[in-house]
Amino acid sequence: EDQVTQSPEALRLQEGESSSLNCSYTVSGLRGLFWYRQDPGKGPEFLFTLYSAGEEKEKERLKATLTKKESFLHITAPKPEDSATYLCAVQARETSGSRLTFGEGTQLTVNP
Amino acid sequence: EPEVTQTPSHQVTQMGQEVILRCVPISNHLYFYWYRQILGQKVEFLVSFYNNEISEKSEIFDDQFSVERPDGSNFTLKIRSTKLEDSAMYFCASSDGGQDTQYFGPGTRLTVL
Numbered sequence: 469e470d471q472v473t474q475s476p477e478a479l480r481l482q483e484g485e486s487s488s489l490n491c492s493y494t495v496s497g498l499r500g501l502f503w504y505r506q507d508p509g510k511g512p513e514f515l516f517t518l519y520s521a522g523e524e525k526e527k528e529r530l531k532a533t534l535t536k537k538e539s540f541l542h543i544t545a546p547k548p549e550d551s552a553t554y555l556c557a558v559q560a561r562e563t564s565g566s567r568l569t570f571g572e573g574t575q576l577t578v579n580p
Numbered sequence: 581e582p583e584v585t586q587t588p589s590h591q592v593t594q595m596g597q598e599v600i601l602r603c604v605p606i607s608n609h610l611y612f613y614w615y616r617q618i619l620g621q622k623v624e625f626l627v628s629f630y631n632n633e634i635s636e637k638s639e640i641f642d643d644q645f646s647v648e649r650p651d652g653s654n655f656t657l658k659i660r661s662t663k664l665e666d667s668a669m670y671f672c673a674s675s676d677g678g679q680d681t682q683y684f685g686p687g688t689r690l691t692v693l
Contacts, residue, residue: 499679511584511671511684512623555623559679565628565636566611566678572622 470495470560472571480577481546489541489574491556501539502568503532504555512555515541546578582606584685586672592691593662601657601688603672612655613673613682614647616640623671629655630678662692 471494481487493501500519504512516525518534525532529550531542541554553575557568585604593599605612614626627637629647646658655674659666669689673682 502681504684509669509687509689511686514681514683517681557623563636565630565634566613566675566682567625567628567636567638568613568615568623568682569625570623 470558470569472556472558472569474554474556474571474574476574477572478575478577480579481543483547483578483580484545486542486544486546488543489554489576491539491541491571492537493539493556493558493571495558495560495569497561499559499561499563501534502557502559503539503541504557506553506555506573508553515554543576546576548578548580551576551578584672584674584683586670586685586688588688589686590689590691592693595664595692596661599659599662599690601659601670601672601690603655603657603685604653605655605672605674606683607653609674609676609683611635611675611678611680611682612647612649613675614657615671615673615684616668617671617687618668626657626670635678659690662690664692666690667692 473492475490503515506512516532521536553573555573557570587602612629617623627641669687671687672685675682
């Protein structure tokens with residue numbers, strides 16, 4: 469069974485204070501790892517897809533990296549508008565229907 | 581920018597009633613999905629749909645649930661006889677290909693009384 473564990477559950481940062489979120493996964497053959505951002509009461513908003521170990525993607529203050537067992541979402545000099553829950557999800561190569569398995573998320577709060 | 585839309589945004593129903601949640605996926609996408617998120621919990625996969633048939637479903641998606649693509653633009657989730665534990669946010673998603681990024685709608689909050 470595919471499993472995704474995210475840590476920490478919650479993170480409070482001061483504006484400008486860089487940090488990293490972790491996503492550990494167990495999957496029988498990774499097809500893709502996805503990062504989403506979710507604001508309260510809204511749907512997940514796509515950020516990145518990573519397909520193979522060593523791959524990195526960047527967008528503004530966010531950078532996602534992937535190893536064979538985990539992924540990191542690095543946030544550089546965050547701003548209050550980066551406050552949200554960040555979700556990690558995996559898709560297994562063997563899934564017949566492209567199911568995503570999500571972690572519990574990391575709730576990020578950036579204080580001004 | 582194309583987006584997935586869902587209606588209604590909030591649905592309140594009595595236990596045992598039937599509900600239909602509606603979604604308009606991104607046009608030209610071929611794969612469609614439903615997920616749900618119980619308050620305070622993680623997003624859970626329900627079902628995926630391609631070429632007018634279910635391609636995968638989870639243990640949650642029992643006989644009370646059904647999906648349909650009644651026309652070229654809509655994708656619906658029906659719950660035949662709602663239970664209290666069906667109260668959740670239901671998200672529709674779509675993707676161009678099976679391995680491609682899934683784009684999510686804003687969700688329908690279902691409250692079963």
